[in-house]
Amino acid sequence: MPLLPEARSAARLSHQAARRPTLPVALRLAVTGVPAAALAAHAAPALTTIRPLRLALLPRLSGVGAPGGIAVTLDDGPDPLGTPAVLNVLAELGWRVTFFLLGAQAVRYPEVARRIVQARHEIGVHGHLHRNHLARGPQALRRDLARAKTVIEAVTGVRPRWFRPPYGVLSAGTVWAARRAGLRPVLWTAWGRDWTGLPAETITATVLRTLRDGGTVLLHDSDCTSVPGSWRGTVRSIPLLAARVRAQDWQVRTLTEHLGR
Ligand SMILES: [Zn+2]
16 A cells, blocks of 8 residues: 555654643643643643653653563554564564554454464554544544444454554543543553664664663554555564563563553
8 A cells, every 4th residue: 555645744743743742731631630721830841852751750651661671562453464474573582562453454354363362462452543633522532442442352352451542642532532441541662663664773773762671662563554565674673672672681571561450
């Protein structure tokens, strides 16, 4: 599938949007009900460096787990080509990880979704459709998450408990909809920008730039929303990441092992 220019720009916009100063305000409002003015006044001076702030204020949401290991997560599958290739390399390494599935992809490729579960990996919900949550109302988000969760459970026989929004964009409506669906949102601490079709060495170097003990890695086992064939770089990057993991003597965990129940 050719990359649509608007998809690329939407992803870029959304990744920028994820760093907008309003994100933690909306989140904390949704979670705590703190008055907006008081919270904004409290948070505004420090909100320009959003990623460090997110890590500091909301480490569990960012995927910061116990020391001694990392969680690896893969978004946008199941994919008939990318997912089996990723599963093969994970099996060679003996890693168990978490796949965030799209409901629409699970409907198209149910056998691939079941292979993930049969290989004893964890599954989470990435939404039914891969749309930016900033452009959707709370009720549309509630329906999307409920549909995705129902579809993924029907296809795999496993009830997912984790949720990662498309592009990592969390609105207050996202938090509300996830809570309604009984799903726990989690983002990441390190990404490989693998959706852009980078070579494996660059993907790994990008991950390692921000990966620390206890971190969570974001990669993609599908190119359904990104550069065609981008998963090939991802597959080749995983053994390179494994070399660092071995050097650090880190465990590789599912999100439930990493963050607990
Ligand atoms: Zn995605």
